[in-house]
Amino acid sequence: MLNQPLLTDLRLLVEVIRYRSFVRTAAELGMSPSYVSKRIGILEETLGVRVLHRTSRRVSPTSHGEKAYEWARNILADVQQLQDALAEDTTEPQGRLRVSSSFRLGRNHVAPAISLLAKRYPKLEISLTVLDRPVDLLSEGLDLDIRVGDVPEPHLIAHRIAQSYRILCAAPSYIERHGAPTQLSDLVRHSCLVFRERDQPFGTWRFKGPKGLESAKVTGALTTNNNDIIHQWALDGHGIIRAAAWDCAQSLRKGRLIEILPAYRWPADVWAVTAGRLTQSAKLGVCVHFLQEQLAVGPHALWPAPDGQGS
Numbered sequence: 001m002l003n004q005p006l007l008t009d010l011r012l013l014v015e016v017i018r019y020r021s022f023v024r025t026a027a028e029l030g031m032s033p034s035y036v037s038k039r040i041g042i043l044e045e046t047l048g049v050r051v052l053h054r055t056s057r058r059v060s061p062t063s064h065g066e067k068a069y070e071w072a073r074n075i076l077a078d079v080q081q082l083q084d085a086l087a088e089d090t091t092e093p094q095g096r097l098r099v100s101s102s103f104r105l106g107r108n109h110v111a112p113a114i115s116l117l118a119k120r121y122p123k124l125e126i127s128l129t130v131l132d133r134p135v136d137l138l139s140e141g142l143d144l145d146i147r148v149g150d151v152p153e154p155h156l157i158a159h160r161i162a163q164s165y166r167i168l169c170a171a172p173s174y175i176e177r178h179g180a181p182t183q184l185s186d187l188v189r190h191s192c193l194v195f196r197e198r199d200q201p202f203g204t205w206r207f208k209g210p211k212g213l214e215s216a217k218v219t220g221a222l223t224t225n226n227n228d229i230i231h232q233w234a235l236d237g238h239g240i241i242r243a244a245a246w247d248c249a250q251s252l253r254k255g256r257l258i259e260i261l262p263a264y265r266w267p268a269d270v271w272a273v274t275a276g277r278l279t280q281s282a283k284l285g286v287c288v289h290f291l292q293e294q295l296a297v298g299p300h301a302l303w304p305a306p307d308g309q310g311s
Contacts, residue, residue, distance in 0.1 A: 007075075007076070007079060008039070009039050009042065009043040011076060012025065012036055013051060014072050014076065015028065015141070016040060016059060017052075017059075017065065017069045018139065018140070021059065022036045022037050022059060049062075049064040049068075050064065051065035052065055093121050093123070093124060093286045094123035095124065095125065095283050096126075096127070097127070097144065097283055097284070097287055098141060098143045098144070099114065099127065099128045099129070099143065099144045099145075100128070100129045100131065100140075100142050100145045100146070101147065102148065102227065103132050103226065104247055105148060105244075107130060109300050109301075110128065110291065110295075111128060113290070113294035113295060113300050114126055114287075117286075117287060117290050117294075120290075124283060124287075132195075132225055137156065137273065143281075143284060144272055144273065144274055144287060144288070145273040146161065146271070146273075148164070148268050148269070148270055149269070149271075153273075155275070156273050156275060157273070158271040159271065159273075159278065159288050160269055160271055161269075161270040161271060161272050161288075161292055162246070162295055164244055164245055164246055164270055164302065165245055165267050166242050166244055166245070166265060166267075166268045167243065167244075167248070167262070167265055168259065168264065169252065169258060170234060170239065170241070170258060170260060171234060171237040171256065171258070172237075172256075173237035174191075174234075174240070175260075177237070178190060178191070180258075182261075185216070187205070187216045187240070188216070188217065190220075190239065191219075191221060191239035191240070192218035192239050192241070192242075193220055193222055193230050193238060193240065194218060194223045195223070195226075203217060203218060203219065204218070205218050205266075206266055207265060207266050208264070208266060209263050209265075214264070220238075220239050221238075222238055227247075230243075231243065231247070235257065240260065242266070245268075246302035270295065270302065272287075272291060272292075274288070
């Protein structure tokens, strides 16, 4: 009888090819690099082919490895669906969930909501990654991405968490020094704090206003790839920001920021993005529905928009 590859070894292969490193794979999974290398060697012996090219700095898949990677992903996905289908017969979802989100949304809202989710369903193993860049669910091994703005990938499924939009605002100290723009074309003469947003071209702000779709080229002395920094610079009076209404509503209420050009806004709904339908995974369905509840009401809800429209 032929030896059959173990599911654990197929999982290791997927992770090693994803990270291109035994060391990083071992660190992510809490194993030793030597153990990971040993198991991949056993897998190669079982399959009868070499699946990885090894160098002193990184590993990369061979042509056989690429084929094995695709098969392994499909096999593991089928096994996961089997486990999820069986879990639906139990009263408690279980298994591993890999979730990603942007820094401010993830830290201020998603993380505390997931903390409550973990308490309610202790058999779930949840990993949350926060980063301000687009993610690829499939290649990065993620189950769920909580994001703001459009979902352009046709192969992904978007589940709306909350309706929202981006607004323009600045600190009172900035407006006192430079005045407030009265029309969209005035932005070119102002210092704008530019952030490389997930769904926006850098240095271009788009809006829906009285004339429909409009855009403005913006520049400023300060730019960053971190939303926390952008927000703090705005509070310090360095310029105008375009931010989600829920993200700056508290500062607006306290008078630390003032909305400008309120006729110009840009849709920025919050979405839970998955590669498959929620009916195919009990744990994913529970997580998405829980986030929809927690981010709508309660202590971790997204701040309502200043005029009460949306979240």
